[in-house]
């Protein structure tokens with residue numbers, strides 16, 4: 234079996250263009266929710282923006298991460314308002330607005346809207362992340378936000394108010410890196426997300442996988458073909474994640490350590506999963522397909538058809554032929 | 556996957572190409588896919604306003620091209636950018652490494668959003684003309700038979 238060509242196929246069949254339609258539905262819903270928030274909160278909210286993985290260019294198509302960050306002004310919930318009050322107020326608003334068309338639930342730092350299956354059988358999920366600027370009018374300058382931690386995850390306590398991230402710079406960091414290393418980092422991140430999706434509700438956040446991939450590229454000697462690189466990143470995770478001094482700095486705020494988003498036993502689990510995966514693939518190449526399956530939604534009949542994704546194709550500005 | 560282009564259009568491309576002898580010449584291809592995406596109809600070409608060319612190289616710009624594409628897109632059926640063509644004077648229509656990396660550049664260009672760009676190479680000499688039609692499909696270049 235050619236491991237590289239399988240991995241390329243996995244990436245290709247999960248590529249976002251294949252489900253452009255579903256993506257468009259998400260974008261539409263996201264815009265609806267964004268407008269609803271702006272209507273409700275007026276000048277108390279800055280423009281909500283998407284920080285999900287579509288923005289970060291590493292989305293895979295079996296699941297979209299649509300995080301709608303909603304940056305509130307410091308005094309939006311009264312000058313003495315707490316982050317908890319912000320979180321609860323936004324929850325109440327979304328619950329009353331969407332309770333008939335969606336499941337509305339409280340999540341770690343966001344409020345999940347899972348719209349009921351539509352006539353095409355598609356389920357749209359948007360996570361609204363309420364955040365508040367640190368001081369009145371400061372958001373324009375530093376884009377930092379305080380988020381409310383609704384329930385404990387990793388080593389971060391419920392009710393804590395200490396998470397502060399410049400979400401925009403997280404997005405930019407990943408975009409920049411992904412461009413710089415050309416395809417490699419992006420491909421590895423996509424593959425790790427494919428793997429994570431096979432695991433159902435896995436505690437590791439996508440953002441964590443993105444950062445640890447970037448860190449592996451920074452620290453290790455990651456070369457060779459796609460499989461070599463993927464293997465090196467898996468080994469890096471296996472060998473480093475459980476070290477007590479292992480950190481994963483949030484590029485949006487270096488005092489934020491993403492390593493804290495996993496508990497010690499979750500880190501053990503991750504290291505173990507990496508070890509098992511590597512061992513099984515070493516035993517038999519074919520096992521690679523178990524961990525990194527092709528997208529089942531990518532139908533055979535898509536082969537031998539020209540692919541279109543609804544946008545207007547434009548030629549690259551300058552092109553050389555020989 | 557198949558492709559269709561009128562003889563008239565192809566003859567026009569040959570003529571344009573030959574008028575630049577001994578240098579290479581080319582442009583972009585405009586067309587549309589059939590409803591089930593199995594056929595490509597190449598309907599026209601847009602020639603670059605500025606380009607650099609020699610006997611073994613051709614570099615085109617998109618000056619003037621984008622505006623014209625907008626007009627094609629308003630037609631019924633909507634026509635759009637589907638690929639590129641260029642000549643190989645006194646040579647066969649076999650893609651060079653530069654040609655292949657040009658296709659790669661199209662695939663990797665987010666704005667191009669073209670998964671299956673077509674490459675037409677016209678190899679010609681005084682005596683004969685050879686068309687080489689290629690399409691990029693799933694990481695490989697295929698020649699139409």
Ligand SMILES: [Zn+2]
Nearest residue numbers: 554555651654
């Ligand atoms: Zn050529």
